[in-house]
Amino acid sequence: MSEQQLLLILDKDAASEVALVRAAELAQRQQLPLTLLWQSEADKAGLWTQQLQALKSSDIRLTELCLADGQSLQKRVIAFTDQHPDTLLIKASEKDHKGLLPPLDWKLLRNATCPVLLVKQHSQWQGGPILVAIEPLAQAPERQALNRSLLQMSQQLGQLFNATVHPVIAWDTPMLGDEPEQLSDEAQLQRHQNATAALLSDTGVEADSILIGEGPAEHWIASAAADHKAVLLLIGTKARRGIAGALLGNTSEQLLDRVDCDLLVLPGALGETA
């Protein structure tokens, strides 16, 4: 198994600072090597060298990389993750959407083969709560694997940061004309409850309260995150690209726009991780 890596994407924007802080914290706690990837040469000479200095002077193994002019960020990231498969990609989330094309963050989410942490806020993860969005009733094996990965990672992080972990599940509004078992609210809740409990015991994850609510997913999860003042939300993604991505989009992207907390997205292709 290869070594775990942290890859931090930076540019000269002051917003990137939060990502730097978060990355430093993670590197610190887990003694992981941290690679800085500057988006351009100009960014390298940033304003907040103070943080950077602190980082450089710490005992974190630091590497600095820089994108050459004209080089695609995604390609560089992919090259890196090919080299180091067990990477966590960290970036500060960008607010603005320019034009019709998907924003950079979305592109990263769609193309990443590794988990991506998009940092939005300064606040500490310490104490939590951490929310993890799962689909306990999903049948497909990849989804079930993803559920397990999500739960395991959330447990790891919860232990690391001494935070409470809450699985959050959104169930779809029943459609009139559907099978009778789908129509009963009570039955739905019960089913989801049981499936989640089974999943938790399966993975050996201990969770605090389970948050189950009516979808659409991006609405419920976002509102649950807001209500509970979550510090971190973990979610998997199908990473739809191209036309499917343009038309259907990904829930993780929708949540990225809606939540205030950090978002850790696991790509659907990911299997079991350590």
Place this chain on the structure above:
Amino acid sequence: MAFLNDDRKQILKPLNKNKKSFMQILKNYRTWLCALLLLSPVAHGQVPDRLEAPALQTPAAKQSLLLSITSAGQRLVAVGDQGVILLSDDAGLTWQQAEVPVSTLLTAVYFADEQNGWAAGHDGVVLRTQDAGNHWQLLLQGEQINQLRIAHYEEQLESLQQDPEADPFELEELEFALEDAEFAAEDGPVNPLLNVWFQDTQTGFILGAYGLLMKTADGGHNWQFLTDTLPNPDRYHLNHLIEHQGALFIAGEAGLLLRSDDGGESWYELASPYMGSLFALVEHQDELLLLGLRGNLFRSMDLGDSWQAVMTGSRASLLSGRSAEGRLLLVGLGGTLLSGPGSQNLQLLDGGQRRALSGVVMADDHWVLVSEQGPMRLPLEGVN
């Protein structure tokens, strides 16, 4: 004079030959077809010929073209188009259709008494009833008439040929006549009968187109061909025959007027007051009235020797008339009604219609007429 009168026969004669083959072809074609059609799943039959098909029992009968009406006791009998014979026992208020074995246009009907009557019409049809008109049998039709004609000339020719003093001229004429008859026979039953009259239940006459006259002495089973005994070399149509003061009179085309004083054995021509067609003779008390084309009306007080014209004020042909109970009604084309107590004071009535009226009888204080759209009833005072 009728259109195509003289010339007609000239045209038809030489073309008879072609005509014959045409008709023959048709006839063969028809037999052919019948055979074929029996096997053909497509068409079942064909419209039967009017001589072979009984008259259709139909409500339309009461609106059909009717040409003649007569009384048989209390019963009225009217005949007309498509073999329709109508019977009425309530003086023309309601009518029933009789069963008739043919569908030809019937032009005349006459009853000798309440039970015995005869009807005649196109295709040389003669029908007889012995039960007051309920049932009719076909006694004679055109093909038989043709055969009778041929037989008549053959017989005459034979007897003349055996006579050593025979006039060769006469012989030749007879031969021509026989040839004519044979040619004519190939046309089939083409010629209509226009009138029928019976002295009693046994003796009677039928007359028709091209000067045809035949007499029966046994109620219609056997007939004597009398055409050539008439002074009618141009073979004008014979339209009407009546008896008046013991003599028989015939009125015909082109002013033809004939009289017989011996019960129809021999006939002689009378001087005619008019060159156009004479359609009917009506006996009114002592007078004999002659009805003709274009509203021409004549009266004679001397058994037809002399005639005086009567002004009618109408230019429509007068077709028929009836005298009864001191009243006279003459009818004709265009709804013409001339009514009065006598020929001197006839008034033209406005019947409110323009139908061709072909016959009239009196019944139950009404005139019952036949028109081209069925029977009609008029109160005796007429309609204004």
Place this chain on the structure above:
Amino acid sequence: MGRLSQAIVAPLKRSEQVIERVLFHHRLLVISLFALVTLLLVWQASQIRPDASFIKMIPSSHPYVENYLDYRDDLSGLGNSVRVSVATTGEDIFSTDFQDVLRRVTDELFFIPGVDRSAMQSIWTPNVRWTEVTEEGFVGGPVIPPDYDGTQASLESLRLNVLRSGQVGRLVANDFRSAIIEVPLFDHNPETGERLDYNQLSQQLEELVRDQYQSDSVSIHITGFAKIVGDLIDGARQVALFFAIALVITTLLLYLYSRSIAGTLIPIACSLIAVIWQLGLLNALGYGIDPYSMLVPFLVFAIAVSHGVQIVNTIRLESLQDPDPWLAARRAFRVLYIPGLTALVSDGIGFFTLMVIDIQVIQELAVAASMGVAVIILTNLILLPVLMSYAGVGQKAINHARKQSQQEGVIWQRLSWFATPAGAGVSISAAVLALLYGLYAAQGLQIGDLDSGAPELRADSRYNLDNAFITDNYSTSSDVFVVMAVTPPEQCTTYETLAGVERFQHYAQGIEGVQSSVSLADVSKRVTAGLNEGNPKWRAVSRNQFVINASLAYVPGGLMNTDCSLLPVIIFLDDHKAATLDRLSSSIEQFAANYDSDALRFKLAAGNSGFEAATNQVIARAQYEMLAWVYGVVSLLCLITFRSIRTVVCIITPLALTSVLCQALMAHLGIGVKVATLPVIALGVGIGVDYGIYIYSRLSSYLAEGLALREAYLETLKTTGKPVAFTGLTLAIGVILWVFSPIKFQADMGILLTFMFLWNMLGALLLLPALACVLKPHPGQRDPGLHKSVNRGES
């Protein structure tokens, strides 16, 4: 069944997920697309033109019509014609001024495009002649003397000629105070080759003839199919006015019901957009508006409103949970996806099955209606929620809804009684009685026209007054049935043919309802008599071919074709009632079956009554065929969606009852089943099935939650029953005002539609729960006393 239903439901649900996401994440894009298409189709719709054609009204593959089409060229004047009667207030038509007017009107008509000039008949056309017999022979000539100069002498001569021509009662009135010009029409404009524009023709008749020549002393009367169509098209403006009134009423009532401006304007706008799209698509595909399918746009509107109200209502209910418009709209979209789609698809396919009827007008109506319904799927199931997701129903509406949900609603309590066994018994017994009554009364339903004149227009409309004028003053009826006597070429004047035709005419004239007939045989007979001094004793078909040939030396047009293989026998009828036509056609077919041969064959049929006979036959059969198809399709689709035969029975039975009662109503009102009214009942099925599907879906969901039937039904009424009742009532109110329309056709449809809207609504509200009660006893209910609220949230 479980596996099968999974297989059916799963793709539906997947499709919904996809569509929902696309719609609600790209709302602006969707709206812009719709706006663009709407603009395009508005432009198309504005170009739509009336498109009527005589041939479209008759069943083109019926043997009668096929026979007609075979001989169409030889049968000019017997298909489609207009009769123009010029009447005088003076003593009679034999005056200089009147004759002048008549001549000019004849000329005017001659030059109107689309008129079959050679077949036109009037005393001023050279083909109308008189004949007379004199001592010299036969004389004749055109009715208008060649030396006519308007003087008294000429007029006298004219009078005489008219009397001698036999045209009294035909081209000249019985009272001699008016004259007719028969104007046969082509089906297409011979100059441009395009289909004859009836609207234009009618306008020309009005402008060039009636307006120009009508005066104090002269009145003009016009009848004929082309004029009916023209008047209907003219009346389209009236029809549109009544649509507009219904629209306004619906909008007002919808506001009072929903208390939401957005919730009123948006569904109405979307429904109107559906209508515009439908009209635009029709035009783009090359169709026009037929006066008999004028109602389709309104029907599309009605169905769209019905669905729109359901969706807005659901949005309102969802807003009670969560007032965010985006959320409420999105949830409502998902909730109603299956029932909405099922209802519209079954409507669409159901209407499309009208294509089986072999009459082009109805086929075009099928296309128009199914296209309209397909469009509703886009405008009301897709555009409407998207628009509402921006606007929301408004706080006022939410408050109103909250207040109402807290009240118990006495009416609904009472109505929910029908879901109990006692109530169900009452409801079902009433339904059975109604069914029996309906079946009994529906026997009186007539096919075809029941009155004379044009039943689409009022009895006091100008057309019908004109028609009455002509019927009163002339002897030849306008109800013409033509039988084609067909022979091998050059055989139509043989003795056998003419005698056969003569016998046929005699037979036909004995059939009840036949006034008279005319054919070449009549000409031959009359002229033969004419050649014999007019003596009626000679009025027979001669066996001598030369005499026949002489009698047919001059043949009036239309009684024979050029290669002498066709003799039309024109039969005039007393009326065109279905019973008369039926009797006539079967009698004639009997005659033909007995006597047809290769030498002489009798084929039916041409003439307006001939076509009507064919149409009646097709309609009689189609009536039930059509209902079988529509019900079949709708039932099948419901079965696929709900996967239960008992459910299908619950939904379809009230519709069937409505159909039967609608037939009884038609019989009662004296509305005959014709091309115009035939589709009404099928369309009613489409309107009503929506109610049943929505109500049943909602009822199932409450039952699934464990409520007892009565409680479940009470909740259903409060949520879905209300919009159903509202829609039914509102549309009925909008449509009932149509009885005041000057177009009787619209008035009749108003009554029928009102009935169907109301009865469908009642059936869905009262009969459906009764059937559900009887057919589906509910296994294992949970706490029957528990009154479940619809709150969803965390557990």
